[in-house]
Amino acid sequence: VIARLAALLLALGSTGACRVTAMPVDAPAHGNMALLAESSCRPGAAACVPADAEKTRRHDPLVVLIEERGLRAVEPDAGLVRWWRPLPVVGHPVADASTVFVPLRGHELAGVDRRTGEVRFRVPLPGEALTGLTATGSMVIATVVGTPRGRSEIVALSGADGRVRWTRASDARLGTPAANKKVVWVPQDQQVVGLHRRTGREVARIDLPAALDGRSVEQMSVQDRALVAGGKDAWFDVRSATNGRGAASHAVEPGYADVFALRSGMDPGHGDDERTRMWIGFPDDAGAPRDAVLLGRRAVVSFRLGPDGVPSRARWAWLAEDRREVVALDVGAHRVSLIREDGSLVVLCRNTGEELDRLSGGSAARGALLLDMGHTPVPGDARRRVPDEIVRGQLVRVLSDTDPRLVPAQKLVARVLWRADDADARRTVRALARGELRGEPGEAADVLRAHALELTRGAWGAEAPQDVQGVLLALARRPSFARGEHPVLAPLAREVARSGHPEMVPHLVEHLLHPATRDTDLTEIASALVAVAHPSAVEGVATFVRRYHADAHVVYASRALQLCIDYLAAQADAEEHGGPEAKLARVVLEEVWRDPFTEPSLRAHVAPRLPRSPAPDTDDIPPELPAVSHLGL
């Protein structure tokens, strides 16, 4: 009997059914604007809910709006205000299962009952200013600056009554802490210090001078198995560093939004900078692409982030129909929740961006703490994907909006459009670069145009480096009877068109001019040059067009010459290039049009593509005959 009882207890223990602690340890911190690590669950996959998420789902979702005069808690499911409390909030509140911990003006901390809004305690904090807070099973940890004992201090307070459990002083500047069951992780300049949660004893210390490129760690994030130290737009994944699976140091391509708030030692509260922020998801495999969501004031863009930190494919984009901004973003397993500055709530499907719910606001909110949101699966959502043309339409809508506040989101949109394997998407970015899209005067349009110009000068597509190297090696082979080389170029040319790497362009040009290149390959090569549209090919293409424009055999053998004319016309039109390439392209087009020996169908192709000159009325040979006249005839 004893053995059976022991076995039963063991079984219960192993499944967690007899666990006594009900406090979640992954309380959302800082209005959920900070980086949140997540498991490898894909939205819609019911069987992969993280254990901690399961635990937090026992609590009703709650939105705590930070208003000018206090806190307002709203039940999003019912659309009812649960409580309102007039508190002078500064900094970012955090919460655990039962309490919302609110930093107050006067350097105080209040514990507010999550269900009723009753203020359980209100205690002064040591030091002069708060750096950050985190809540962890029955405790709240604060980092402060300006203490008599040193520059900074870590303070652990009871979550029940606010009494100080332990403190630790530090000479170094501290960041926003995070905690798991046993350890409190505190950023300390370029180190991360692990302290025992109950005693404050140091149990770990990690040096990260190189990981974040010399920057200070601003914030720690702990969730599931992930432990992440981050600053601005870079982060260090301690889990990857210890298990060796994937790179530990990561960064997002700069210029769109920060992933981590820059605190510089003090929590300034919900500020303007939070309205432009990037959320990153962490898959189990550190090398896998990440989900990311950019909040850009009135726009939200969901996209994939490559291992190189460069945004790749967009999944969907949402744009507010009016001028109100989003002040808080929460990305749950299945839903994305947005709080707008009028206090309204918008819930989107994380997978498709479809609007699932909307709750009108009462009064203005400058920030929000979203608790236990977005974990309810969306019916029929699994494996759904928004068709590319719809996503493209959403992105173009964001790009076309003249609101200057959208520039960071629009830069990201231009980036993902440029990386798409879709010629139409690229055309949008080229139109932006040429001023055909967003041609209005103004600084925002200028910034976007400059960004688009920079993009169009580089590669497009999202090829892995080893694939690029493989294509380059294959392209370097030239047809040769002696070496038995007869490369099949059409698939390589298509690969170049897909990846768009400029270093492949010289190889394409050499193949274009090589006499042994097959006619079918020639068409593909010219198509690729049109697709990549890199100015470095102008000289080679000009040689090709000059050499063969009077050769009917070559003109009719493939579409290469017509495509080369298209390429030159695009380069001649490209005001931004304005250099010798554009000039050469214009000269060649003009020459070919005027040359009496030009094959007539090719001249007809050139005629409407002559840049910045009146379109000729006729395809007839012009009266001037320079090709003959320069021979002295």
Next chain:
Amino acid sequence: MTLWLTRLVSIAAVLCPQTARADARPVPPQMAPATEARIDVVAARLRALVHEPGPEAGRVVTQAVRGGLPPAVLAVLLDVLREHPRLDLLPVVRALASDRRADIRGRALVAFAELGGLHAIAAIEAAADDVDPRLRQLAWALAQRHPSAAADELVRELMARDARLAALQGASS
């Protein structure tokens, strides 16, 4: 010497019979009669320029070729250059040796080889590496016309690689 020259011309004629004689070419599709007439004029002018001494004539010819000319004109020009090799027109000949049309390439290589010495070896090497079997056959003919140890070596290597050409030459000899 005359025999080899005759063979070369016959190979060139096989490569592109329509340009073997400038006056025997067919009219390209949709080519205006006025343009066709100009081909003869331009070809005649180029022929005169090649015979004209001085760098200015060479510069004009180079410019004309760089701007692009119909194959029939190029064929005439290369035939003239074969008869009157001009070192200042080497860039023209080299450029035309990589033309897509095998007949133009062949004529250019013949004219290239007529410059003699290392140019002949370079022309033989280029012909021997060409993917067109007719050009490889031309390599053999050029090696006979411009004999040297290097040319012999190139032809030996070519015959070792190109069984069809080796058989053809074996049968003809």
